[in-house]
Amino acid sequence: QKEVEQDPGPLSVPEGAIVSLNCTYSNSAFQYFMWYRQYSRKGPELLMYTYSSGNKEDGRFTAQVDKSSKYISLFIRDSQPSDSATYLCAMREDWAGNMLTFGGGTRLMVKP
């Protein structure tokens, strides 16, 4: 079993839909949680960075962390075709931790 599990998709939605992307993890020591967006042939781009449990909102993006369930989510409101990409969750044990543990990524397609 992988430390971080993510449904690979692809997830196909119409433009304007609300998208929900999720990851589950097994390591209870993870405290810092990130979501990255990766376009084809590009490096991952940091979207959201949260600490411990709770919600964080930034524009059309909302990140949720439920440490009791070892479950994190990224919601995208009013999805756009430009949101079509692979979304990677990543986690780290502590502030100075040197290693990010990534999920396998979910491919999202937003159709006009």
Next chain:
Amino acid sequence: DAGVTQSPTHLIKTRGQHVTLRCSPISGHKSVSWYQQVLGQGPQFIFQYYEKEERGRGNFPDRFSARQFPNYSSELNVNALLLGDSALYLCASSLGQGEGYTFGSGTRLTVV
């Protein structure tokens, strides 16, 4: 401002050969990390360097080595290449060890 730059962008090597990949971090960033991303999977941590010292190593064989220079740029070296080393190699930089990482676009290595 320039982001994280990696060179070369693509290369093809033969099994058994050696390869050197290069990374220039964002100006002012002192931490550089290397990740391997096999097609269809999330990135896997290889090394982190901070202030020119190795601060973390992932589960990779000794064929993989790296170093960081006084100007904070970094090299990743891989000896005795195997077909399974074919992947996108990503470099990420951050101000310090606990900050969010900015990734470069990667070097795509193909071993034939």
